[in-house]
Amino acid sequence: MVDYGKYYSSLANNIRASDIRELLALIKHRRDVISFAGGIPDPKLFPKSELADISREAILKYGDEALQYSETKGLIELRETLSDFMRRMKGISADPEDIVVTTGSQQALDIVARSMIDPGDIVVTENPSYLAAIGAFKAAGARLVGVEMDDNGMDTFKLEEKLKSIYSTGGRVKFIYTIPVGHNPAGTTLSYDRRKHLLEIAEKYDVLVVEDDPYSYITYENGVDTTPLKALDRYDRVIYLSTMSKILAPGLRIGWIVAPREVARKFELVKQYLDLHSPTLTQFIVLEAIKKGLVERMIKVATPYYKSKRDAMLSAMEDYFPDYVSYTRPIGGLFIFARVEKEGFNTTKLLEVAINKYKVAYVPGAGFFVDGSGYNTMRINFSYPTHDEIYEGVRRLAQLVKSE
Amino acid sequence: MVDYGKYYSSLANNIRASDIRELLALIKHRRDVISFAGGIPDPKLFPKSELADISREAILKYGDEALQYSETKGLIELRETLSDFMRRMKGISADPEDIVVTTGSQQALDIVARSMIDPGDIVVTENPSYLAAIGAFKAAGARLVGVEMDDNGMDTFKLEEKLKSIYSTGGRVKFIYTIPVGHNPAGTTLSYDRRKHLLEIAEKYDVLVVEDDPYSYITYENGVDTTPLKALDRYDRVIYLSTMSKILAPGLRIGWIVAPREVARKFELVKQYLDLHSPTLTQFIVLEAIKKGLVERMIKVATPYYKSKRDAMLSAMEDYFPDYVSYTRPIGGLFIFARVEKEGFNTTKLLEVAINKYKVAYVPGAGFFVDGSGYNTMRINFSYPTHDEIYEGVRRLAQLVKSE
Numbered sequence: 001m002v003d004y005g006k007y008y009s010s011l012a013n014n015i016r017a018s019d020i021r022e023l024l025a026l027i028k029h030r031r032d033v034i035s036f037a038g039g040i041p042d043p044k045l046f047p048k049s050e051l052a053d054i055s056r057e058a059i060l061k062y063g064d065e066a067l068q069y070s071e072t073k074g075l076i077e078l079r080e081t082l083s084d085f086m087r088r089m090k091g092i093s094a095d096p097e098d099i100v101v102t103t104g105s106q107q108a109l110d111i112v113a114r115s116m117i118d119p120g121d122i123v124v125t126e127n128p129s130y131l132a133a134i135g136a137f138k139a140a141g142a143r144l145v146g147v148e149m150d151d152n153g154m155d156t157f158k159l160e161e162k163l164k165s166i167y168s169t170g171g172r173v174k175f176i177y178t179i180p181v182g183h184n185p186a187g188t189t190l191s192y193d194r195r196k197h198l199l200e201i202a203e204k205y206d207v208l209v210v211e212d213d214p215y216s217y218i219t220y221e222n223g224v225d226t227t228p229l230k231a232l233d234r235y236d237r238v239i240y241l242s243t244m245s246k247i248l249a250p251g252l253r254i255g256w257i258v259a260p261r262e263v264a265r266k267f268e269l270v271k272q273y274l275d276l277h278s279p280t281l282t283q284f285i286v287l288e289a290i291k292k293g294l295v296e297r298m299i300k301v302a303t304p305y306y307k308s309k310r311d312a313m314l315s316a317m318e319d320y321f322p323d324y325v326s327y328t329r330p331i332g333g334l335f336i337f338a339r340v341e342k343e344g345f346n347t348t349k350l351l352e353v354a355i356n357k358y359k360v361a362y363v364p365g366a367g368f369f370v371d372g373s374g375y376n377t378m379r380i381n382f383s384y385p386t387h388d389e390i391y392e393g394v395r396r397l398a399q400l401v402k403s404e
Numbered sequence: 405m406v407d408y409g410k411y412y413s414s415l416a417n418n419i420r421a422s423d424i425r426e427l428l429a430l431i432k433h434r435r436d437v438i439s440f441a442g443g444i445p446d447p448k449l450f451p452k453s454e455l456a457d458i459s460r461e462a463i464l465k466y467g468d469e470a471l472q473y474s475e476t477k478g479l480i481e482l483r484e485t486l487s488d489f490m491r492r493m494k495g496i497s498a499d500p501e502d503i504v505v506t507t508g509s510q511q512a513l514d515i516v517a518r519s520m521i522d523p524g525d526i527v528v529t530e531n532p533s534y535l536a537a538i539g540a541f542k543a544a545g546a547r548l549v550g551v552e553m554d555d556n557g558m559d560t561f562k563l564e565e566k567l568k569s570i571y572s573t574g575g576r577v578k579f580i581y582t583i584p585v586g587h588n589p590a591g592t593t594l595s596y597d598r599r600k601h602l603l604e605i606a607e608k609y610d611v612l613v614v615e616d617d618p619y620s621y622i623t624y625e626n627g628v629d630t631t632p633l634k635a636l637d638r639y640d641r642v643i644y645l646s647t648m649s650k651i652l653a654p655g656l657r658i659g660w661i662v663a664p665r666e667v668a669r670k671f672e673l674v675k676q677y678l679d680l681h682s683p684t685l686t687q688f689i690v691l692e693a694i695k696k697g698l699v700e701r702m703i704k705v706a707t708p709y710y711k712s713k714r715d716a717m718l719s720a721m722e723d724y725f726p727d728y729v730s731y732t733r734p735i736g737g738l739f740i741f742a743r744v745e746k747e748g749f750n751t752t753k754l755l756e757v758a759i760n761k762y763k764v765a766y767v768p769g770a771g772f773f774v775d776g777s778g779y780n781t782m783r784i785n786f787s788y789p790t791h792d793e794i795y796e797g798v799r800r801l802a803q804l805v806k807s808e
Binding site for chain 1: 416669673
């Protein structure tokens with residue numbers, strides 16, 4: 001028998017299957033459990049017949065290119081179309097040469113991590129932050145420093161304190177990673193003033209900002225400003241990531257990065273080693289879907305659809321949750337984040353009980369916290385379950401909270 | 405102005421655009437230059453109408469899944485189908501749980517690199533070897549040691565000498581990387597005896613073998629044994645990589661890895677950080693294409709098609725090349741590798757002259773050599789150009805060789 005352990009890199013040696021992930025994988029096909037653990041779009045929204053036609057046409061009409069190898073940074077037609085799309089939708093002005101198409105936004109995170117992080121470098125994030133971003137940054141050897149959040153997102157005064165204290169001890173910060181709108185998992189949106197403040201701080205302390213924006217294209221309240229940092233970025237310090245996963249379909253695995261030209265060029269060179277290029281076929285599909293207005297139509301349909309699910313969940317929480325459970329009221333994104341202020345309540349330890357006794361699942365919050373806190377929090381998804389499941393699931397969660 | 409350089413990782417700082425790549429990119433749309441520089445399939449072979457129907461049906465019938473997030477290691481139906489496909493085609497017996505679907509085989513190389521290599525670890529390769537593999541391994545910090553080749557591929561006696569000498573100086577080899585059939589760039593195929601010998605050496609020196617096999621599904625001579633190392637792997641030391649890029653279409657970006665179970669599990673965990681999963685849609689397309697027999701039909705069509713191009717090129721070389729140019733006679737793959745035994749002949753320096761004066765392009769061989777040699781070699785592709793271009797291009801190459 002070969003002992004494979006000795007051939008692993010330190011990354012592979014340190015990586016380990018998450019117990020929680022395994023536990024949650026097991027419930028996928030259990031009809032008796034209501035799961036709020038996912039983070040996936042409702043497939044009812046996928047514009048299947050339109051995408052079926054688009055993909056057929058892409059292959060028939062453009063197959064010589066659509067099935068062939070293509071440029072690492074992405075099809076020029078797609079980058080032009082994304083440039084136009086972002087200008088119209090978000091007020092971001094990005095030259096097609098500043099855009100790199102990625103294999104989902106997870107690859108964007110990996111590209112950023114590998115291009116920017118050497119072991120020991122510091123990355124500042126919201127605390128909590130997105131699990132897979134934490135994973136990608138740690139895989140590159142980053143030390144993560146978390147900044148406290150409140151209902152308006154990252155506390156930018158605390159951010160400045162952290163940066164001061166890091167610099168006073170000789171630390172080296174590469175970038176601030178933030179999810180300004182519809183934060184995963186916290187459900188918060190960074191206020192406009194704080195967005196401006198964050199950019200000022202980045203300039204003052206000479207760091208970059210990585211803005212992860214999967215969610216701002218679908219928001220549930222009028223009058224809340226969701227202008228991306230990138231659109232306000234007069235110092236050219238923001239690297240912007242987004243994805244088609246929430247506004248078209250995740251199975252296409254098309255995301256993108258906007259970065260200052262020379263940084264985009266580095267990303268392109270790094271991406272060559274990662275997968276040569278993202279699938280040409282799904283790039284063609286996205287290109288046509290944007291050009292035909294399908295993405296914008298999907299946004300129009302998804303907005304009230306997810307809003308009504310969010311409202312259902314908030315209303316169920318109001319009905320069922322005891323006073324000592326606090327939770328966010330997200331204006332975007334797919335998640336509500338709840339905190340149980342009850343002595344010793346540990347959502348990680350209770351997950352198995354929740355599943356087996358109360359027949360409800362969530363993601364324990366602790367994994368999202370970079371400082372080991374958050375044991376009494378949970379991330380609750382409202383995009384995938386039906387209205388009925390939302391009501392019944394929240395009722396079950398409330399029972400768990402009250403009884404355990 | 406922000407000085408972005410200080411935010412880069414050492415990987416990004418060391419990575420640099422290849423002059424040759426830039427030069428070759430420029431000729432893409434020049435009709436007056438015949439290019440042997442590519443390594444891409446002839447799009448005439450793409451089964452466009454069948455793939456158009458398959459993709460349409462995949463979205464219409466299975467869209468809820470085909471457009472959705474999916475499992476990191478790949479769709480179980482695809483892994484089962486690949487398992488069956490490899491058994492029938494190559495005599496490889498792989499459990500679906502030993503398979504990880506990747507975003508092209510470039511991602512397979514990256515996954516292997518990141519899972520196995522720590523900075524300073526040694527990887528042994530053929531000399532020359534595949535450029536993008538060298539790149540992925542170096543990006544992870546590998547030191548590369550090259551083993552001499554002859555017409556039968558890697559010289560396994562030299563391999564053993566290298567391993568002995570590495571171990572005698574306390575070095576640490578993680579794996580031997582090899583392209584046994586239709587080597588890129590060398591055009592060679594490892595003889596059966598050497599394949600057995602290589603596996604014995606791997607066992608004796610306790611190292612793993614990474615077998616990169618994009619090419620053995622399409623070969624041009626009957627009676628040449630092309631059994632993969634993986635099919636002969638009784639010590640369970642082989643990690644096998646292959647791809648749909650040459651036998652279906654590269655634009656789908658579907659490759660796969662077969663590895664011992666626990667290694668496959670590590671790869672899966674690492675892949676999570678890279679792109680969560682490969683595109684569900686293109687996985688469905690590949691799944692259906694294999695099940696409907698389309699991949700096997702494409703192999704049947706491509707084999708005589710590429711064989712006739714190879715023959716045309718060999719015949720042109722025989723007609724035009726002077727005696728002091730030696731070249732391989734590949735039984736698989738897409739390349740002929742030529743060596744010009746003429747004092748001071750430098751294919752890197754001459755590329756610009758070749759393009760601008762002789763209107764012909766190739767890939768200079770030096771970049772493929774891990775020891776800085778090979779300045780008088782070039783890689784010549786026969787899969788993409790037409791028969792006429794092959795004859796005329798080789799004539800031009802011969803002029804270059806004679807005149808410069």
